[in-house]
Amino acid sequence: MTDAAESEARKPRAGTGAAEHPRFDELAGELATVFARPLDERTFETWALRAFRWQFDHDAAFRGYCAGRGATPATVARWQDVPPVPTAAFKRLRFLAVEQGRGPEAVFRTSGTTGGTERRGEHAVASLALYRAALLPAFRAHLLPDGARPPVLALVPSPEEAPRSSLSRMIGVVIEELGGEGSAWLARADGAIDARPLLEALRAAAASDLPVLVAATAFGLVHALDALVVEGARIRLPEGSRLMETGGFKGRARVVARSELYAAVRDRLGIPAARIVNEYGMTELLSQFYEPVLADPRVADLPLEERFHVAPHWVRSRVLDPVSLAPVADGDPGLLCHYDLANLGSVSAVLTEDVGIAVPGGFRLIGRTPGAEPRGCSLATEELLLAATAQ
């Protein structure tokens, strides 16, 4: 650590003058309005550096980490120079950049792996209002670009049943704010999907003229489709229906190719691949990424392997060389490293173990580094299903 960095790190932080340091709620409130409109590069940079200063000032572990790497608000001039926090650190530490004495409004947990004994990551959510402010415009842009307000059929447990699941919370907010009448939770607390309510909901939806939005993990989807096969049911959901699908099969015994899964969705639910939107989200980030299949008609026609994810305009994603962590040459695969302004109350710069390739407008997700432990929403669902079967 340099002397300057050390003295910077030791400075007293919290409560040093309201004018210089706004309160978290003020900052978050202002940021929420930024999410609602397009953001030019300079404004992003300004906000990214404000977020860095805020987090440096209010989270001691992050401050020590950055100072140890010679990065302080005095030395960091570009958001790219903020030391990213590895996703693994969320299993060990709780990052919370808020005024002293204030707790998080919610804590999201990552889903575990098969063993179930390993540590799980946690993300303390300082402001659910800011979380919603990030969630809603992006969801609207990618799942409801036509301004529809469809009933949501959720194949995940409700937030009451799974209070710490960020996915359940997300779908809960979506139903509350954007969902139409007749929205339903179709997975039990243990993740299992009962065939009868599923069929009833799907048949009712098919009988009406109103398109629906189905929200599921890839694995939950497989189990739902299995149930339809067992019942011999083929549902034709109304024209305009759409599916948000999230999570993969990494590390699972039963892997279904994406093309196969999408073909089965078309066959059993009547939703074509052009209306299936993959969401890539992680507990460590409060913003989500989507494949712009509905938002951009040109993408809907791309072969599945050429689809890509886009970030909301308040997130920047870089692709880094796994060894040096320097940006890779255009088109080369590397580790995804995100800078998410919605993480204002924790840490914005997050280094993942996911491998991607930058493409114009976004990135193509290739997978998780093979050495990394399997993880993901899908996994927890399957574990729960297995547990339910065993009982």
Add this chain to the structure above:
Amino acid sequence: MSAPFDAWALAPGAVDAPPTRAEGGLRWPLLDHSAARALVASLRAARAGGLLSHDAAARARLLGRAGARFLDPRDPLRREAEARVPDSAGLSAPMARAVIEGMARDWTAPRLLDLLAAELPAGALDRFVPGTRGTRVRAFAPELALHVGAGTVPGVTATSMLRSLLVGSATLVKPGRGDAVLPVLLARAIADEAPDLARAVAVVYWGGGADAAVEEVALAAADQVVVYGGDATVRAVRERLPVTTPVIAYHHRISAAVVGRGALEKAGVEKVADALARAVALFDQRGCVSPHVVLVEEGGEMSPAELARALAGALARLDETLPPGPVDSAQASAVHQLRRTAELRAAAGEALELHVGTGGAWTVLLDPSAEVEASCLGRTVRVHPVADERATIARLAGWRQHLQTVGIAGMGDRLEALAAALGEVGARRVCPLESIPFPPPWWHHDGQGPLAVLVRWMDVEE
């Protein structure tokens, strides 16, 4: 990039020249059902006609002659091994040399004869010998054994093949991708030294998917299967075998080291650190014997933190003499995650010390955390301070299903009790730190004698 390695050794005439496929530095033959069946038949015939025409001791001497060639630096096969193993296994050249030397030490006639003597009553593989209370007993080797290698550590598959031939099984070897070179070269050495033995062994690499025919035939035909690999591989092989086929599985293992107060004197700590560093570095930590954690007793002349520093120094010295192989992206990613998380934990006030080599070369983390975690490998080792034996056992008990080697120093007369307690939590081997990387050939590998486990006994009652 050099030409792909021909990952097979088949006796002349065993199969007609098959088409081949090349990928990732290997080329291998594509055997269809009829070629695979012909191969299996030729192996069985060669067992009756050649392998069993020598008694076990004679087989040991012939096989040992072939194996010893890998200890001679001027031998062309040894030189080919040195040229091929680094790329194939992802090891540096000096490391590949150290691994070949360490493995081939057990391939000589004296070592194979010692192994026979340690494992089985004299002559029991060749004739009936006196058993308990008037019975006579004889050990029979399965007619055809299939050995499926893991590929993480070069030489393991070749050793396995040698033992199978020693007990008298015709042997079909499917090496792992990273360990195809040594079994192929050893099979060639056997063909030079003892052609009639060599006809009873075939080494063939095959991939997944399109190569299903040979795998199908091999699994159906084998009278015994020896498999090395991750838990998932072992499970997959078991599920595909007829229920009557015996399986000897060496699944995923994890190892540790314990340093007691007795070894924490200033004078000797360098030696302890050197032995630990070598154990961590060998095979770039990919061995089942490679330690993931070091548990260091508090209250010695040197503290656990000081030992961690000494270990870091020793690993740095190995950068030159036993440099690491190329780092892949998953490894590099895992190391970044670990190091940066450690920095954050230290910044949060945990009494953690991080020592790192340049690039991703090695990482030592002094971690007071009460739980042990499997290492992400790449010479990454956690040093945990412990109060006493009870704390040691408490930490390792969670690895019950996978715990293998525990290297121990400085426990003095407490060693016996600690070893017994480690045995209760699943450990298979306790040894001095210096011996961690290369167990003697007659060790009870994963709890069983390496030859004894291959044979079945027949009793004749009078």
